[in-house]
Amino acid sequence: NVRMGGGTPSSTALASALALMRREREHDKLLIHFTDGQGDDTTRAIAACREAGVQVYAIGLDGDADSLSGQYGDGNWETISQVSELPTAVARLLKKRL
Numbered sequence: 001n002v003r004m005g006g007g008t009p010s011s012t013a014l015a016s017a018l019a020l021m022r023r024e025r026e027h028d029k030l031l032i033h034f035t036d037g038q039g040d041d042t043t044r045a046i047a048a049c050r051e052a053g054v055q056v057y058a059i060g061l062d063g064d065a066d067s068l069s070g071q072y073g074d075g076n077w078e079t080i081s082q083v084s085e086l087p088t089a090v091a092r093l094l095k096k097r098l
Helices: 010-022 043-051 065-072 083-097
Strands: 029-034 054-061 077-080
Touching (some): 010 029, 010 043, 010 054, 029 083, 043 054, 043 065, 054 065, 054 083, 065 077
Parallel strands (some): 029 054, 054 077
16 A cells, blocks of 8 residues: 655555564564655654554664754664665664664
């Protein structure tokens, strides 16, 4: 039931991930959203995840810092400009979590 409209249905994906994560017994849950910044507004979906105890972070493309900061909050995102930077960005996010 996802409509096409020119952007990625990120909020639907995050809500679906939350539904799956709620089935898991672990109490410490982490969700990293990889985005090109062209998705729909994820603010409500992120809030629902956090209310359920799921930590939410994002990795996006350079130039999308304002959008990432607005949706994920300061310190909850990283940007990359090429795929080779992805492992380092994931490591930085994981260090913030610890």
